[in-house]
Amino acid sequence: MAAEVEVVKNKQVLLKDYVTGFPKESDVIISTENTISLKVPENSSGVLVKNLYLSCDPFMRGLMRKPAPNSRTPLPAYKPASPIYGFVVAKVVDSSHPKFKKDDLVWGLAGWEEYSLITETDLLFKIEHTDVPLSYYTGILGLAGITAYGGFYEVCNPKKGEKVFVSAASGAVGQLVGQFAKLTGCYVVGSAGSKEKVDLLKNKFGFDGAFNYKEEHDLDAALKRHFPQGIDIYFENVGGKMLDAVLLNMNMFGRIAVCGMISQYNLDEPEGVKNLMWLIHKRINMRGYSAAEYYPHYTKFLDLVLPHIREKKITYVEDIAEGLESVPAALAGLFSGRNVGKQVIVVARE
Amino acid sequence: MAAEVEVVKNKQVLLKDYVTGFPKESDVIISTENTISLKVPENSSGVLVKNLYLSCDPFMRGLMRKPAPNSRTPLPAYKPASPIYGFVVAKVVDSSHPKFKKDDLVWGLAGWEEYSLITETDLLFKIEHTDVPLSYYTGILGLAGITAYGGFYEVCNPKKGEKVFVSAASGAVGQLVGQFAKLTGCYVVGSAGSKEKVDLLKNKFGFDGAFNYKEEHDLDAALKRHFPQGIDIYFENVGGKMLDAVLLNMNMFGRIAVCGMISQYNLDEPEGVKNLMWLIHKRINMRGYSAAEYYPHYTKFLDLVLPHIREKKITYVEDIAEGLESVPAALAGLFSGRNVGKQVIVVARE
Known part of the structure; x- marks a missing residue:
């Protein structure tokens, strides 16, 4: 008999509509409609994660725009009424991917929601060093x-x-x-x-x-x-x-x-x-x-930067907002320059 | 008793005044006022040349402009009522420079006039190959x-x-x-x-x-x-x-x-x-x-391009105008796109 699969509510950040001009808080909305099974579906190969930290990045502005016909951008545009995505730090809840297992910490691209099923794992990095703040993997270590x-x-x-x-x-x-x-x-x-x-x-x-x-x-x-x-x-x-x-x-x-x-x-x-x-x-x-272009140098990069962080030769300032509910203001603030330092959202601390 | 030095009339192309907008024919004038001694002055180190071909080049437009205060451009601007300068092919009439001797053919920067005394010889190249048209040293070989x-x-x-x-x-x-x-x-x-x-x-x-x-x-x-x-x-x-x-x-x-x-x-x-x-x-x-940046590669460049010219694998189209008197129209034409191919002026054929 198959084990019962836990299905939970999954709060999400949706794009309201394509954005023109400066992003406003009302351009994204928090939805509580979604539910998610905490198991990778049997016919799928992927990683199911619980999102901990979200990284507000300027490139996200480009994804809010209505894509031009035949435009070939490296990342797909957000769709109205669908969850937006971006870089996250997350914890693996379930995995059918050989490189990742339950309780691994990872960073990479995922939907901006409480839990995400990640099927494209090219941009998912396993976090090996946890003696530095985990949120750093949204920024200085990401x-x-x-x-x-x-x-x-x-x-x-x-x-x-x-x-x-x-x-x-x-x-x-x-x-x-x-x-x-x-x-x-x-x-x-x-x-x-x-x-x-x-x-x-x-x-x-x-x-x-x-x-x-x-x-x-x-x-x-x-x-x-x-x-x-x-x-x-x-x-x-x-x-x-x-x-x-x-x-x-x-x-x-x-x-x-x-x-x-x-x-x-x-x-x-x-x-x-x-x-x-x-x-x-x-x-x-x-x-x-x-x-x-430099993802293949990631290990070399960590070798350079981690000792500097540990020896406090490099410092990093984050602007941390609490909860998915803070995404609309944080994202809009990024483009008006309201944040001081790296804009991070905490979804959950573990 | 010192040999008598020949002094000759020296027709020149003078800038009338600083140029704004598209250069007009009237922006440069032909002057017959100047005379020149066909010998390098005794207290000077330089090369006295007879100019054969002049090379009309787009960069000359920048030199016709009134220089901004404190502007540091690589070449000095033309001065109103003074001869303009540019790239030329010329024959050495007299030289006190060890690298050049009488009857050498050269190309480089010189005043646009019948005869020029060149004292800065950094940009003067000796022409070693004369089995190709001499005018090519204003263009494909210059x-x-x-x-x-x-x-x-x-x-x-x-x-x-x-x-x-x-x-x-x-x-x-x-x-x-x-x-x-x-x-x-x-x-x-x-x-x-x-x-x-x-x-x-x-x-x-x-x-x-x-x-x-x-x-x-x-x-x-x-x-x-x-x-x-x-x-x-x-x-x-x-x-x-x-x-x-x-x-x-x-x-x-x-x-x-x-x-x-x-x-x-x-x-x-x-x-x-x-x-x-x-x-x-x-x-x-x-x-x-x-x-x-590539002047130091000049010999390597000639080794590449001369065989192609001789074997007719590379062709070169010149738009040749006759006489210093044709400079005003040729220079103005360069910026209206009137020339077809490389714009060259013949001052003298030898």
Whole structure:
């Protein structure tokens, strides 16, 4: 006789409708309609997890948009009235996948709900080190960490003494890039959107300089003030006007790692970037990349970063919100810059 | 008793005043005021040359502009009422420089006049091979050649079978890039601004496809028609709207060599480029470069290209105008796209 399978209520975060402009709290809704069996179905190969932490990431904005016909994006768009998805830290409840077993801790892509059945396990990593906060696997030890690592070390190829500028510098990725730059012996300046964030950059993350872009009417002048000798490496998180100002201040053979352009995600039409001629004047290399390129380096990345965390040579600031109910405000806040540090949601602590 | 030094009249091309908008014929004037001694002055180290061919190049537009305060461009701007300069092919009349002697043929930067005293010889190359047309050293065997070579082989790192798009494809550089791409086994399509140029691309230079951008109201659609499988390599000569359309059609890990942006040179303010997010979506590498980076490869470049020219595997189309008096029309024509092929001026045939 088959064992009785437990079926439980499964609270979910649904997309209300495709989003235009800045995401509002009302663009996602909490639903209590769903139930889920806590066992992987017999004819399916997958992993059933209980979600513990959710990672609010800027790339999610792109998935809220109505997909253009024939658009071929790497991740599928969210569907209205269906659960949204993103990176999570979770605990395995049941598994028919040989790599994962009950009670394993994992991080990767999953639906934003209390329990998820994950059938595509390519983007599911087993968590081996638990002497650091588990929530770190939504950020410094997860997507944001690999993003910062790949973009800074692999794309920018930094050398000691080089001048590094990071935009959105107190965010999930920026704060790490700045600290990697300091560990490499670079001079590093960051921009952010509030006094609190600027203080964090200077006093907590050890940036050599920082400024509030909202208080600078002339970004070119702000950069010239902080970089009298020019910029060798720009870690690009914002796009638009900041990129235009940076191009005017790059040094010969400068490198720009294009990680994100968050200032553009909520515009109907992106701002035009006008100073691309400086790519030629200064022989600049500008490279768009995705963290996915560096997933194969994940173990190497952990070997680098875990000792720094344990020795407190790298610090990480999280902005933690409690409960699935906090998702609407946290997601909207990510695009208005309300969060200070990595935006994380706790669904359950174990 | 010192030998008598011959002093001759020296016709010159002078900048009338700083140029805004599209260069007009009246922006440069021919002056017959100057005289020159056909000997290098005793207290000077230099090379006195008789100019034979002049090379009209798009970069000259940047030198016609009033320099911004504190601008640090690699080449100094032209001065009103002074001779303009550019690349030339010339014959040495007198030399106090150990590397050059009387009757040597050379190419490099010099004033646009009948005779020039060249004191900065860093950019002066001795011509060793004269079994090919001497005018080729203004183009395929000079700046345009190294520009095409460095940009295509070194910046783009092409592989057999890749899909290559070249803008301004019938110009001095574009026609070579297309032929290099064919020699590499790539599929190559070019854009140009007239039916005559499009015919040249298809029938003379062996491009797989070509289109007249002036007749395409939707550049994105034109590119999708020619590249149903997307573009791997874009050789960028024009900037602006074409770049925006190309970004939408690049393949994963595509490469863009930014050689020039001629569509932007005559605008008061450059057009904004809006689709830079595709750098991230497609993990594109976009690299501005200058031919100067590849001058050290000049001998290697000649070893590659000379046999192809001799065996007629590479062809080169020049648009040759006669006499210094033709400079005003030829220079203005370069920016309205009037020239077909490399724009050359003959000052003297020997």
